Amino acid sequence: MLTDPSPALDADAFTLRRRPPTEKLVDLGFRQLTLVLASMVAIVLLGIFLTVFQGAREAIATFGLDFLTTSAWDPVNEQYGAFIAIYGTLVTSFLSLLIAVPLGVGTAIFITEDLIPTVLRDAIGLMVELLAAIPSVVLGLWAIFVMEPALRPALNLLHSLLGWSPFFNTVPQGPGMTPAILILVVMVLPIITSISRDALNQVPIELRQGAYGVGTTRWGAIFSVILPAAISAIMGGVMLALGRAMGETMAVTMIIGNALNFNLSLLAPGNTIASMLANQFGEADGIQVSALMYAALILMVLTFAVNVAAQWIVRRLSLRY
Amino acid sequence: MANQPITYSSSALFDRRPLHFDPNLRRNRLNQLFTGIAGLFAVIAVLPLLLVLFHVLVQGGRLISVGMFSELPPPPGLDGGGIGNAILGTFLVTLIASLIAIPVGVGGGIYLREYSQRGWFAQFVSFGNDVLAGVPSIISGVFVYGIVVATRVFFDQSYSAMAGGIALAVLMLPTVIKTTDEGLKLVPQELRWGAYGVGASKFVTVMRITLPSAFTPIATGVVLAIARAAGETAPLIFTALFSPFWPEGVFNPIATMSVLIFNFAIMPYEAQNALAWAASFVLVMMILGANLLARWISRMAKV
Numbered sequence: 001m002l003t004d005p006s007p008a009l010d011a012d013a014f015t016l017r018r019r020p021p022t023e024k025l026v027d028l029g030f031r032q033l034t035l036v037l038a039s040m041v042a043i044v045l046l047g048i049f050l051t052v053f054q055g056a057r058e059a060i061a062t063f064g065l066d067f068l069t070t071s072a073w074d075p076v077n078e079q080y081g082a083f084i085a086i087y088g089t090l091v092t093s094f095l096s097l098l099i100a101v102p103l104g105v106g107t108a109i110f111i112t113e114d115l116i117p118t119v120l121r122d123a124i125g126l127m128v129e130l131l132a133a134i135p136s137v138v139l140g141l142w143a144i145f146v147m148e149p150a151l152r153p154a155l156n157l158l159h160s161l162l163g164w165s166p167f168f169n170t171v172p173q174g175p176g177m178t179p180a181i182l183i184l185v186v187m188v189l190p191i192i193t194s195i196s197r198d199a200l201n202q203v204p205i206e207l208r209q210g211a212y213g214v215g216t217t218r219w220g221a222i223f224s225v226i227l228p229a230a231i232s233a234i235m236g237g238v239m240l241a242l243g244r245a246m247g248e249t250m251a252v253t254m255i256i257g258n259a260l261n262f263n264l265s266l267l268a269p270g271n272t273i274a275s276m277l278a279n280q281f282g283e284a285d286g287i288q289v290s291a292l293m294y295a296a297l298i299l300m301v302l303t304f305a306v307n308v309a310a311q312w313i314v315r316r317l318s319l320r321y
Numbered sequence: 322m323a324n325q326p327i328t329y330s331s332s333a334l335f336d337r338r339p340l341h342f343d344p345n346l347r348r349n350r351l352n353q354l355f356t357g358i359a360g361l362f363a364v365i366a367v368l369p370l371l372l373v374l375f376h377v378l379v380q381g382g383r384l385i386s387v388g389m390f391s392e393l394p395p396p397p398g399l400d401g402g403g404i405g406n407a408i409l410g411t412f413l414v415t416l417i418a419s420l421i422a423i424p425v426g427v428g429g430g431i432y433l434r435e436y437s438q439r440g441w442f443a444q445f446v447s448f449g450n451d452v453l454a455g456v457p458s459i460i461s462g463v464f465v466y467g468i469v470v471a472t473r474v475f476f477d478q479s480y481s482a483m484a485g486g487i488a489l490a491v492l493m494l495p496t497v498i499k500t501t502d503e504g505l506k507l508v509p510q511e512l513r514w515g516a517y518g519v520g521a522s523k524f525v526t527v528m529r530i531t532l533p534s535a536f537t538p539i540a541t542g543v544v545l546a547i548a549r550a551a552g553e554t555a556p557l558i559f560t561a562l563f564s565p566f567w568p569e570g571v572f573n574p575i576a577t578m579s580v581l582i583f584n585f586a587i588m589p590y591e592a593q594n595a596l597a598w599a600a601s602f603v604l605v606m607m608i609l610g611a612n613l614l615a616r617w618i619s620r621m622a623k624v
Binding site: 002012017019023024026027031034035036037038039040041042044045047048051052054080084097102104106107109110111115116124127128129130131133134135136137138139140141144145146176187193217218219220222239240241244246247248250253254276277278280281283291294296299300303304306308311 | 341349351370373375377429431435445449457459462469494495524548549551554559560579586596601608
């Protein structure tokens with residue numbers, strides 16, 4: 001005899017579970033909480049901009065755009081111009097990239113293109129990444145006590161050979177632009193290397209096989225196929241490194257000499273916006289604080305432009321393969 | 322004539338080069354040259370790390386003693402002393418920064434990946450996060466100086482450990498958000514569906530299923546962010562300032578190893594310079610240890 005399926009049992013088995021109101025409340029509350037936490041990014045970013053802009057307003061009103069082109073930094077007469085610092089920031093970061101880009105991309109090629117055993121490749125990659133972890137202030141300490149004294153004879157030689165040019169016409173005496181540029185090279189090298197390495201690793205294997213298939217050599221493939229395919233990501237990495245070099249503070253502050261007078265020579269002490277802030281901000285008062293805030297605003301705008309350009313380049317230059 | 326088959330004289334199309342490798346060909350020589358240059362660049366790139374580690378180990382390592390961890394730095398001109406207060410201060414300031422940045426960053430990352438529909442607000446937050454990651458560290462110091470130190474919001478105290486911690490938190494935040502977002506991205510969608518399927522609410526799913534599965538990548542990123550923050554100096558110079566004494570609570574100026582290195586490196590006294598090297602040794606060991614720990618965490622998960 002067939003058992004009659006009991007309708008009562010069915011109803012018991014499949015009652016819809018109503019979500020208790022507390023559960024809904026917790027759900028909604030958590031969502032709102034994470035929303036607020038995510039908004040903190042926007043709030044902090046806006047806060048940074050407003051704080052710096054508010055602080056700079058007095059100096060902007062007083063000095064206007066002349067601030068960018070004059071080089072007086074005179075707390076006694078309350079005359080301020082950031083030309084030396086802006087010039088120093090741009091020169092040190094661009095020249096350091098000029099050295100670091102070939103080194104970094106070359107290293108990345110060396111550890112991605114199957115030139116040496118995997119163990120060695122991983123070891124070099126690990127070491128470059130650990131270099132990025134060394135605090136900037138420790139590199140600065142090393143630059144003061146080890147790198148700069150060791151470098152002095154080479155810089156003296158440079159001065160005696162190229163002393164006729166305005167870029168090398170001062171006698172190197174410790175801190176200066178050149179040691180600062182070299183320590184910046186050390187600091188941006190890991191960024192360029194690791195981003196180039198990722199970019200090269202992402203080039204599809206078919207491109208390499210195709211290049212070798214038509215009979216090119218290894219470096220023929222690297223120069224005419226692999227590097228062009230990876231160039232957008234590498235350029236993005238270079239721009240990120242440029243932003244980092246512009247904002248880099250401690251190592252540069254300790255070795256650049258913090259000059260107040262303009263000198264074209266790369267062997268003479270210089271200054272950057274970041275090191276000016278690090279040196280003077282704690283002891284400044286009155287309009288000097290405002291002038292420093294103005295300089296900070298310029299640094300922010302520079303790094304912002306560079307970082308946005310980095311993202312734009314990655315999107316714009318990427319090859320469709 | 323017209324339909325004569327085209328014949329190639331093989332010498333017209335191809336060089337009849339032997340097929341074995343000839344190292345003296347121009348292109349093979351160039352290849353070797355470029356390989357050599359790339360190898361040289363790699364050596365130059367690795368050299369600074371080895372030299373810095375060598376000098377920190379030698380110059381700092383030989384000074385390490387019990388007194389280095391338990392004593393205060395001496396007044397300028399005197400010998401001896403230690404960096405005990407700076408070690409404690411670095412831990413305290415980094416702890417404050419972590420207590421702020423980790424909850425905010427993980428929460429923000431959860432919102433971006435689990436709740437936002439990738440609409441304009443989420444895109445704006447992601448973009449803002451990238452911009453914030455690119456803001457120079459000294460600017461974060463200027464910002465916190467402006468909102469905390471100059472306004473004296475904490476019990477009328479100006480420079481304080483708290484201000485230093487907040488400045489470091491600003492620097493950590495983008496990294497923590499990014500790693501949380503990326504870590505949650507790796508969690509398979511099926512896990513979430515399964516949790517909803519057995520009747521879990523979204524909150525329970527995130528807390529009990531999604532977040533634990535993404536623990537490894539998030540922990541790796543967080544450890545790296547903490548290590549980076551511990552070595553930062555620029556945001557602390559005019560927020561946490563420095564103090565030659567033991568930490569006196571979180572609302573007073575505090576010594577940290579990074580600021581100690583900066584202050585003592587540029588002093589003309591040898592005892593102070595030696596303490597800077599010792600602090601570098603401790604700091605570098607801590608940071609390299611944290612980096613290796615992060616690697617170990619991520620390797621453990623792959624097995």
